[in-house]
Amino acid sequence: MTHTIQPNNPEATPAPESTDIPATGGAGTGAAPDAGTSPSGAVNRAASAVPAALKRRVPKYSDLAPLMQFKKPEFSRAAKLQRASTIWELRDMAKRRTPQAPFDYTDGAAEAEITLRRAREAFLDIEFRPGILRNVSSIDLSTDILGKPSRLPVGIAPTGFTRMMQSEGEYAGSQAAEAAGIPYTLSTMGTASIEDVAAAAPNGRNWFQLYLWTDRDRSLELIERAAKAGNDTLMVTVDTAVAGARLRDVRNGMTIPPALTLKTVLDASYRPAWWFNFLTHEPLTFASLSRYTGTVADLINSMFDPTLTFEDLDWLRETWKGKLVVKGIQTVDDARKVVDHGADGVVLSNHGGRQLDRAPIPFHLLPEVSAAFKEDNSDAAIILDTGIMSGADIIAALALGADFTLVGRAYLYGLMAGGRAGVDRAIQILEKDMTRTMALLGVSKLSELTPDHVRILGK
Numbered sequence: 001m002t003h004t005i006q007p008n009n010p011e012a013t014p015a016p017e018s019t020d021i022p023a024t025g026g027a028g029t030g031a032a033p034d035a036g037t038s039p040s041g042a043v044n045r046a047a048s049a050v051p052a053a054l055k056r057r058v059p060k061y062s063d064l065a066p067l068m069q070f071k072k073p074e075f076s077r078a079a080k081l082q083r084a085s086t087i088w089e090l091r092d093m094a095k096r097r098t099p100q101a102p103f104d105y106t107d108g109a110a111e112a113e114i115t116l117r118r119a120r121e122a123f124l125d126i127e128f129r130p131g132i133l134r135n136v137s138s139i140d141l142s143t144d145i146l147g148k149p150s151r152l153p154v155g156i157a158p159t160g161f162t163r164m165m166q167s168e169g170e171y172a173g174s175q176a177a178e179a180a181g182i183p184y185t186l187s188t189m190g191t192a193s194i195e196d197v198a199a200a201a202p203n204g205r206n207w208f209q210l211y212l213w214t215d216r217d218r219s220l221e222l223i224e225r226a227a228k229a230g231n232d233t234l235m236v237t238v239d240t241a242v243a244g245a246r247l248r249d250v251r252n253g254m255t256i257p258p259a260l261t262l263k264t265v266l267d268a269s270y271r272p273a274w275w276f277n278f279l280t281h282e283p284l285t286f287a288s289l290s291r292y293t294g295t296v297a298d299l300i301n302s303m304f305d306p307t308l309t310f311e312d313l314d315w316l317r318e319t320w321k322g323k324l325v326v327k328g329i330q331t332v333d334d335a336r337k338v339v340d341h342g343a344d345g346v347v348l349s350n351h352g353g354r355q356l357d358r359a360p361i362p363f364h365l366l367p368e369v370s371a372a373f374k375e376d377n378s379d380a381a382i383i384l385d386t387g388i389m390s391g392a393d394i395i396a397a398l399a400l401g402a403d404f405t406l407v408g409r410a411y412l413y414g415l416m417a418g419g420r421a422g423v424d425r426a427i428q429i430l431e432k433d434m435t436r437t438m439a440l441l442g443v444s445k446l447s448e449l450t451p452d453h454v455r456i457l458g459k
């Protein structure tokens with residue numbers, strides 16, 4: 001609402017003699033003897049307009065004492081993590097602490113990085129539609145996913161080479177997830193073995209992500225190890241017929257493990273903690289391979305199999321007895337098709353924008369897949385990732401039909417910012433965001449969220 005002053009309205013026009021300076025008396029002298037009345041008896045608006053509380057005076061110590069709350073500044077890592085209140089702030093910390101090549105490997109995406117940018121923007125280009133006067137004194141973020149409970153509607157996405165980003169890597173991720181009561185997914189390209197992760201987080205809900213090969217013996221060996229180690233869900237990634245063009249890695253000459261070149265040695269000089277951690281912990285081992293030395297592109301190319309078809313998915317469905325989820329679904333037709341082939345769930349994902357640039361945005365695809373599954377009476381789980389940088393993004397996805405979400409970079413920024421404590425902090429930030437967003441939407445349980453809570457702007 002705006003206020004306008006009408007020129008002919010006497011109540012709105014200031015009196016000509018009106019001034020902000022008191023006619024008599026000064027600061028600290030108390031009220032003027034004739035305050036409020038002019039010699040003609042008219043109201044002196046200037047003098048009466050300065051209440052006693054607004055007259056200047058010298059402050060007394062007793063006024064200042066309650067305001068003085070000087071604390072010893074804290075520079076510890078834990079204090080810095082606590083001061084971060086968004087994932088973006090964790091990213092800033094991560095960037096300062098991590099050498100450029102592993103930071104860019106994590107932060108970057110394919111080609112011109114259009115997909116990642118659009119995916120993040122998609123979450124911003126919405127309007128929430130809150131309900132008022134609901135009792136939101138207690139917010140419940142728990143849910144069920146693939147037949148088991150999760151304390152929060154988000155899990156940790158599979159990420160490769162995680163111990164290269166920060167030496168605690170998969171151990172930090174799986175233990176933080178275990179503590180938070182959410183699922184953790186170990187990548188085929190993870191830098192800790194399936195067995196070691198299971199031993200590190202024995203009470204966690206561990207899922208395994210598989211890069212399927214037409215060489216079935218190679219796939220079978222991993223599947224058997226995953227089952228033996230107690231993984232209840234297998235997530236097969238299907239958006240990697242070949243490697244995406246990660247141009248930052250090409251420019252940085254990124255290798256596994258990082259090579260000591262002049263550039264990396266210089267980089268080490270102002271990120272000594274990262275190098276100290278890297279060099280004083282056990283060398284990287286892979287979930288699926290033994291030691292590997294080579295460029296990221298070479299390793300990825302040896303992992304990805306361009307000959308895969310739906311027949312291989314059928315073989316996997318017959319072979320794996322637990323829950324099977326297909327990750328990298330980018331069209332409604334493919335979502336339906338993999339469910340027809342026996343998948344228990346789909347992950348709407350474009351691999352965090354790291355494969356096809358200008359790929360479909362999972363958040364945009366979501367309402368269509370949700371409508372298709374309703375039409376088919378399918379109870380297959382809809383999981384969404386790519387672009388999530390806040391708990392509000394997660395709530396928006398759930399409102400539009402997702403059953404669950406995964407985060408990749410959001411947790412990796414925490415990891416690079418502060419190891420296990422940093423992952424804990426990332427999860428806390430997401431949880432706080434979700435709780436606040438739900439309360440402000442007037443919703444206390446996830447099942448109360450509906451598409452009516454979100455309007456996609458421009459639609």
Ligand SMILES: Cc1cc2nc3c(=O)[nH]c(=O)nc-3n(C[C@H](O)[C@H](O)[C@H](O)COP(=O)(O)O)c2cc1C
Pocket residue numbers: 105106107157158159160187188189190209237327349350351352353354385386387388406407408409410412
């Ligand atoms: C550094 C990094 C490594 C990744 N490695 C894998 C992987 O090994 N297997 C896989 O299926 N997805 C991998 N992904 C994709 C993630 O599982 C997930 O789809 C993506 O990170 C989601 O986007 P977000 O980072 O915006 O949350 C990786 C992502 C990143 C950032």
